[in-house]
Amino acid sequence: MPAVSFQGVAKTYRGARGTLRALDGVSFDIEEGEFFGLLGPNGAGKTTLISILAGLAQATEGRVTVMGHDVRADYTSARRALGIVPQELVFDPFFSVRESLRIQSGYFGVKHNDAWIDELLAGLGLADKANANMRQLSGGMKRRVLVAQALVHKPPVIVLDEPTAGVDVELRQTLWHFIAQLNRQGHAVLLTTHYLEEAEALCWRIAMLKAGKVVALDRTAKLLSAAQGQMLRFKTDDALPPTLAPLARVTGRMAQIPTKDAAGVETVLAQLRQAGVRVEDLEIGRADLEDVFLSIMQGAAGPGTAQEVAA
Template sequence: MLGVVPQELVFDPFFTVRETLRIQSGYFGIRGNDAWIDEVMHHLDLTAKANANMRALSGGMKRRVLVAQALVHKPPVIVLDEPTAGVDVELRQGLWQFVRRLNREGHTIVLTTHYLEEAELHCNRIAMLKAGRVAALDSTRNLLETFSGLQLRVRLDAERLPEPFPAQVIARDGPLFTLRLPSARELEAVLARLRESAIGIVELEVQPPDLEEVFLRLTGRQS
């Protein structure tokens, strides 16, 4: 069985939150599960709205009910389609805590999202789509190591870089350079080249690879 959270807000306006969840349970032949319904509502901060009519809820609250409907029958596979779109930070954190718990208990979570930072933080395996086709499918770690690189922000005591230089310059603001390196292995070559040219480093920040850069590389949108 699947539990699905659709992206669109779809609800029956004639029932309360609790009634909606009981009806959803009944579709799967489940009765007398009020204890689990109460737990789901608690984790999604819906308890205070249990007896409120669906029409009276805000958009964010309605989305919480959609998530609750997907979980109420304890499905082994849960499909979340943009579950945090349009919801506040507090709910987002509470939702992910609950989802991680379900995953630890053996539920498979399938997430579709445009929030790449959420995918990177919560997903063990990621598929990236380009023009409706799978452009990459691998573990999060392998995607980051294979397709991404490092960005290095370095402020120098000079407004120039030596030639040749073993890194791509992607931005510059006076003595502040943003460099792209294929991997961490090239970092020592960059530092050595600066030392050889007697150019001092005032400030240095290494930015680790992220899924946004992976996506831009795969879709050909990288600058």
Template sequence: MAAISFQSVSKAYPSPKSSKSSERPGTFLALDAVSLDIQEGEFFGLLGPNGAGKTTMISVLAGLTRATSGRVSVLGHDVQADFAAARRALGVVPQELVFDPFFNVRELLRIQSGYFGVKNNGAWIDELLESLGLADKANANMRQLSGGMKRRVLVAQALVHKPPVIVLDEPTAGVDVELRQTLWQFIAKLNREGHTVLLTTHYLEEAEALCGRIAMLKTGRIVALDKTSDLLKAASSNVLRFKLDAEMPKALADKARITGRIVQFPANDALEIERYLAAVREAGLVAQDIEIRKADLEDVFLDVMTQNKDSVHGVGAVA
């Protein structure tokens, strides 16, 4: 049985009215016939640029949004027809910081337990507080916590009823390194114990390190779906990386990925590497801190996203 199943799921929203009064508003497809199965015990990554439809998928999964068509289930429970069982099996950490300012951390976790009918949950709450670095904040009012601490509480709230399926929607956005390390150690432990984890993140190194399989979403459609290792194998074998203190000619810059002073070129062999370096020299530029590295998930992601929007890449991908 799949832990999470999307079967031909579409979600349409009314598009804004046209500026021409004679034209009627149409529809915008946030999700376009998405089909995806995530097996029990997987650590699965869902990646895509802003607006790709990731949060819409999670909203449909959590029952916050109703799909226009298709079916979504959690451990076999339809999220609409059998919503109570589906909700009990799911723990969702949202992007937004949502909290009740009238209670302290421990009280919030007790109240959250009550929503799921869980009693005598003190030992697990203590373990969550300790594992997420919140033990010394247990009696602090939520208004007194920093943004990073509030996010830790959101994680604890999602896990307080011990859900078999955990959904993390960009859980480390804007948080410090300590929280990221603490969170991933704890979530990886839960995954080893059998919990299914669905992660969305813009930190692709996290997805590469943690996720066994990855789906990439673009304009509401899955454009890549494969094991992380196989996606990396399909990428260019090497990347040439160096720093420049001047601007490159446009013809050369169009082939590169440039971030500030850092320039990166995909390179399949030594001859291609030398050609790029020669072109830089011929432009009168000096490359500094030259290195050659293996392609990573960010390289794969950018390659997939720049392909034709109708193309499908990877084993098991769904148009």
């Protein structure tokens, strides 16, 4: 039995401006104990899919189950099996951190939960803030509390919707250490993130959404192996020549240009020298998940496109 199952899920919004197909036949399973990544550009349908999973929205078509419980027909059991960390910072300003966690426990009917609450506070670096009012916390500390609230009833399925957006390095490390520990204990994790290096490091399998459709679904290693050639990375303050500029991905001073082989690397370097481009910190490496993601979003399909490759 999968931890989460999406079966032909579609969502259509109708309004004065017309019809919007936010999801179009999304189907995939997440196994028990799996660390699964859901990636896509803004507007791809990720939040809509999670809202349907959480019971906050209803699918126009299809079926969603959590630990075998239908999210519509058996909402209470399905919701009890989920722990969701939302993107937004939502908190009650009238309670302390510990009180908020106790109240959250009560929502799920969990009594005498102080031992687990203490473990959450320690694991997420909140022990010294246990009695602080939520209004006194920084944004990063509030996000830690959101994670603790999602985990307070020990759900078998954890959904992390952009959990590290706008947070510092310390929180990222603390969060991933604690979540990885829970994953090793058998909790399934569904992660959405725009930090693709996190997805590459953490997720066993990845689904990519584009315009409401699954355009890639495969093991992370398989997606990375589909990326052909090498990536030439360097820093420069100069404009790239017209022959290379359309191929490059530029972030500030950092430029990345794909090449097929060693001969391709030499060709690129020759063009840079001929154009008088001054290069610093030159390195040659393999394509990463960001390169694969951009390639798929631009329409270059890999072997896992739109279907799952057998393990």
